[in-house]
Amino acid sequence: MSADTTATHIAAPHGSKTTEITWADGKRCVYPNEILRGFCPCATCQGHGGTIEFIEGGNAELRDLKPVGHYALNLIWADGHDTGIYSFTYLRDLSARPEVEVHES
Numbered sequence: 001m002s003a004d005t006t007a008t009h010i011a012a013p014h015g016s017k018t019t020e021i022t023w024a025d026g027k028r029c030v031y032p033n034e035i036l037r038g039f040c041p042c043a044t045c046q047g048h049g050g051t052i053e054f055i056e057g058g059n060a061e062l063r064d065l066k067p068v069g070h071y072a073l074n075l076i077w078a079d080g081h082d083t084g085i086y087s088f089t090y091l092r093d094l095s096a097r098p099e100v101e102v103h104e105s
């Protein structure tokens, strides 16, 4: 694993509507939960088309967030949707979106 796909700290402050990931290379990325929900990578949301697209209209209230081994996060939404496994590589790629704030430390 390389530093840019190793998460050292993950926080989803209550009421903030964002999830923050700090990476081993020092970058801190603030993801709007709406973006995370829209880009839920699961087959239910994305189908099997191959390209990942933003899916509008999903519930963007994050209920829980669980680590999956050392490589991914499982995000659980308030509407019960819990099949999205977001690998750290995927999350790091997502940080290139303009909606994601990236802070250099």
Ligand SMILES: [Zn+2]
Pocket: 040, 041, 042, 043, 044, 045, 046, 081, 083, 084
């Ligand atoms: Zn999904």
